[in-house]
Amino acid sequence: MRELTYYVGATLDGYIAGPNGEYDRLPIEPDLVEFINEVRPETVPTAAREAVGLAGAPNRLYDTVIMGRGTYLPGLETGYPSPYAHLEQYVFSATLDPALAPDVTFVAGDAVATVRELKRREGKGIWLCGGGKLAASLVDEIDEIVLKRYPLVLGGGLPLFDGPYAPLRFDLVENRTFDSGMTVQTYRKR
Numbered sequence: 001m002r003e004l005t006y007y008v009g010a011t012l013d014g015y016i017a018g019p020n021g022e023y024d025r026l027p028i029e030p031d032l033v034e035f036i037n038e039v040r041p042e043t044v045p046t047a048a049r050e051a052v053g054l055a056g057a058p059n060r061l062y063d064t065v066i067m068g069r070g071t072y073l074p075g076l077e078t079g080y081p082s083p084y085a086h087l088e089q090y091v092f093s094a095t096l097d098p099a100l101a102p103d104v105t106f107v108a109g110d111a112v113a114t115v116r117e118l119k120r121r122e123g124k125g126i127w128l129c130g131g132g133k134l135a136a137s138l139v140d141e142i143d144e145i146v147l148k149r150y151p152l153v154l155g156g157g158l159p160l161f162d163g164p165y166a167p168l169r170f171d172l173v174e175n176r177t178f179d180s181g182m183t184v185q186t187y188r189k190r
Contacts, residue, residue: 001119002123003126004119004141005062005127005144006128007043010160013155029182036148037054042086062127064125064126065089066091067089067128068092068133069131072093091105112137135163143188144188146185147185148184149183150182169190170188171190172185
């Protein structure tokens with residue numbers, strides 16, 4: 001069975017973006033970029049892959065990406081309606097028009113049922129790239145959490161998980177540190 005990985009950047013205080021979805025204050029350091037390009041090249045948006053030398057690079061870990069409306073909109077608003085064209089893409093939204101991008105599957109229904117169906121299919125892993133509300137609704141389906149931890153405190157914003165109080169234990173299985181102060185922490189569901 002395929003696994004669902006919540007691979008996302010978060011600040012020290014657990015935010016994935018500012019209160020209005022701002023992400024411009026989140027530093028992307030060269031040592032982290034090098035790591036991402038080597039270990040998780042499929043997580044680089046299609047529009048940026050050629051510029052960073054990943055044009056035609058194979059998908060190593062994931063062949064499917066899922067995201068919420070708020071994660072999808074920044075790409076759409078900058079002219080990229082298919083942000084990860086090298087992956088099978090699912091956007092969970094009850095309001096977005098499926099005609100926006102023919103190679104993106106827009107899901108207005110049950111995220112849990114959709115993810116369970118995706119997990120039953122053959123293929124590589126499934127990457128949950130955001131956002132916090134979708135992650136909270138799928139927390140029981142998440143097998144692994146990989147946090148790109150920014151050495152920054154926002155003090156408020158969109159939380160990593162934005163849902164009801166429901167403790168669920170994950171174990172730290174890897175903690176990579178970088179000279180820039182960034183870390184990448186990998187947790188597995190207990």
